[in-house]
Amino acid sequence: MAEYYITQSKMTALLKELASDSGMEVFGPVKKGNDVFISKMDGKTELCLDYFISVNSIKEAIFPRFEPILKYKLRSEGVELAELPPIKPLVVFGGHPCDAASIPLMKDLFSWDYKDHFYLQRLEKVVIITLACVEKDENCFCTSLGGSPHGETGSDILLERVSKDGWQAKIVSEKGKKFIETHLDFFRDTITPEKGIPKLQDKDIPVMFQSDRVKKWIEKNFDHPLWEEVASNCWSCAACTYVCPTCHCFDITDDATMWEGVRTKNWDACTLPFFTKHASGHNPRSQSYERYRQRISHKYSYYIDLFNHVSCTGCGRCSRVCKAGVNILDIVKRIDEESKKGEK
């Protein structure tokens, strides 16, 4: 099989070219302040290629923060439904394997009996170009959940750094193959692999807990005081859920004038206080620790019951973004410890 390489400058040029095409959506790493975000690009957007991990995940390219799901005209004769804009092909560059690993998880949810064509069509049309990891921090734990710093799951193309200036491009899917063939000019250079280029191995991120043991504990300990202890510091700001590649909760709201309206699906979060509040005023999860318990239990127990997979990829973004010091890895490790104690 042919080997493909791409330099940083060629990648930048390719993304800029694609982003100039109005028939396409392109997302890439962009520096805002001191941080890098996976953001929607136009032909002029400056890419940032020198970063460890973006604050947000690639989620928002495929599951937008605000998405029109219905348009309608309000006429004196009644309501008339209007056309929605078509879903454009898209390219997402700059996530890591822990981003891409969320794709099959989210797909399970959005195709659970009722097919959410907004998500699924975008998934059909997206080319996900992932960067294998060369760095890690204390919040990374992909290997504890079956992931890997150079894992291919969910990606179409995986880029492995071979020199200071370039990557070797590994074709993961048919879509990825087609993308490279279409833009072959950009992938033609041969880069001689340099020595001393850092490469992260699975063993560099040790396995820190057993997710099946964590699930067992969660199933039996809904009322355990540990929940309040580990999560009562949560401010219910929901930042953790917004940066998470697998958090998918949403709200549906209408916005209308006298003549027309649009109904949108918007990101929402189980950690927000009003998320589950009934019209009567009753709230089944009124305390912040109850909401955080839902967040962890959903990912590490309920999702497994529904789709046979933990809904967390170990990217550590929620811990990095939390200013209240709520750290998912610490919590899950603590649960694992408790569970081990119980086994004895």
Place this chain on the structure above:
Amino acid sequence: MPENIYEPYLMEITEILQETPDTQTFRLAFKDPSVKEKFSFKAGQFGLYSAFGAGESTFCIASSPTRKDYIECTFRTTGRVTSELANMNVGDTIGFRGPYGNSFPLEEKFYGKNITFVAGGIGLAPVRCVIWNVLDLRDKFKDVHIVYGARTYTDLTYKHELKEWEERKDVHLVKTVDPGGDTPECGCTVKWNGCVGFVPTVLEQSTIKGGKDDIAVVCGPPIMIKFTLPVLEKMGFVPENIYTTLENKMKCGLGKCGRCNVGNFYVCKHGPVISYADLSKLPQEY
């Protein structure tokens, strides 16, 4: 089914009934004749009703699946969407997505059994759907009892139907209002001929005899349900045969928006109908 799972059917309001000062029943007809032709649902299922411009709200389908050509919903004015709906008139268009969720196991478990319905306040809406379903197939069931109560006479929903059930020989209705609820309010000339007392108390004092094969359907405010369940068990009903519907906040109704779950039980997908036996296995988060 449209490709877009969030796209509602357009429905025309054909009748509005003011049940109580803050509660209304809409009768709705599908605008598209082909949808009207194909649409079917089962007792216990729910839908998302939308007031275009305001948003969507979740209510059960309050009419019986045996009554074709229309559906009905009963709602209390509490928030943005219900306020908007409450201001609508006959002939106006609303949106409807559904039917969603599971249903009461009528054929599988209710056929050939004695059925007792216990409802409080607006909780009669989901129960009423089953009541009419049962009454429209009356031969398939043994004795049918209904115990229904509200805070005051004014708060009783479906008053015209209570009268109908009272007059029928094949149903036994016990109606009640909370203590003090029988005192006619200013302008109310009705002389109360039902019981006075809370639903669980009235149920316990009634002539209804429970048995391990008998079925009970309970819906109402959480406090009523809490005190009714032990009474039913004392009467001889077993948890496997006591059914209720869960009423958590919902947005999508499709198992995606992530807010109606009680543990791993998604009210919109695995519910809303649940037996007391199954409910007691779930965390108390509803």
